[in-house]
Amino acid sequence: MGEKGMLIVVSGPSGAGKGTLCNILLNRVENLFLSISATTRSPRAQEIHGESYFFLDKNDFENKIKNGDFLEWAKVYNNYYGTPKEFVNNMLNEGKDVILEIDTQGAAQVKRNCPAGVFIFISPPDIQELKKRIVKRGSETQDSIDLRVKRARDELKASLDYDYVVFNDDLDKAALKIQSIVLSERCKVSRNKKILQAILGGN
């Protein structure tokens, strides 16, 4: 219909299950695409440039930061990661809906750059549940867990700046909710002005 696609930002604390939910969403909903990140880390075996990541060298990445070419970026353990603005905008201009699955710091950056995006916060039902999930991963010391729980509570505060919150206490229900958010956003009058005008002007 010539309407622009929408940017859907799925975020939340570590362990909330946003990756699993995004994969379900991509399988269920048509015309929905995952954004591809850029990074300066080396490609692993079987990772393909432009599919897994856009692999850039450090100079390239830093120049792009200076030029404002990222919707959001971060430096993690000496490597850069970021979401290329042009790649996302091209998809949106083609009418495709784009998902970004990012942490809450990244989401806050995207919110400043694209306030019209749809911001979905994935929340574990409560901090105790988050604690359980982090313990299950089995790769953390108790101190590290306590720190992450404290950080998660700080991150839950960020949920108040989002449009939607999905409590991921039941995966099926949470998947239905996130799917409903995408389908309902597509029904917003503000996203259907062109087709409405076509009907009103037709015959």
Place this chain on the structure above:
Amino acid sequence: MGEKGMLIVVSGPSGAGKGTLCNILLNRVENLFLSISATTRSPRAQEIHGESYFFLDKNDFENKIKNGDFLEWAKVYNNYYGTPKEFVNNMLNEGKDVILEIDTQGAAQVKRNCPAGVFIFISPPDIQELKKRIVKRGSETQDSIDLRVKRARDELKASLDYDYVVFNDDLDKAALKIQSIVLSERCKVSRNKKILQAILGGN
């Protein structure tokens, strides 16, 4: 959770299928209730006061109009019809979500009284399709049909004042869309402030 329920207004031109969609919605979604209208027309066989309608006499109804007791009201063929404000507000205060299935004039009145409601416009895919649907009813003359098509186009203009538009060209898809709108509205951060505060404040 102590959150207030939400008012969902389902409207659209005659023949758009809003009644069918509301019935499907009520069967599928929990904690959702249809508002009961008040009227001055006589009860038909098997109609029960407080279930089918609230049956009021003309004086009562006109006094309630004067007192501002209706979210919307109209006079149709010498009888009054209206949505009692107190009945709806009681359900909302109990945390129940309430559907109003009303015409576009009524919806415009509700919008003035309850701008925080969720306004869903049900649209046939185009005016030609509306024409077909009205013809199928078989009870109308050609002049009457032309008049309704012209009125429908006028009514489609009203869609631009709504939050959502559902194109009812495929009943299953339209039903999924209207269900998605209700489920996603329930995920709005603004409707979950109490539970979020409880998590943020808890242990």
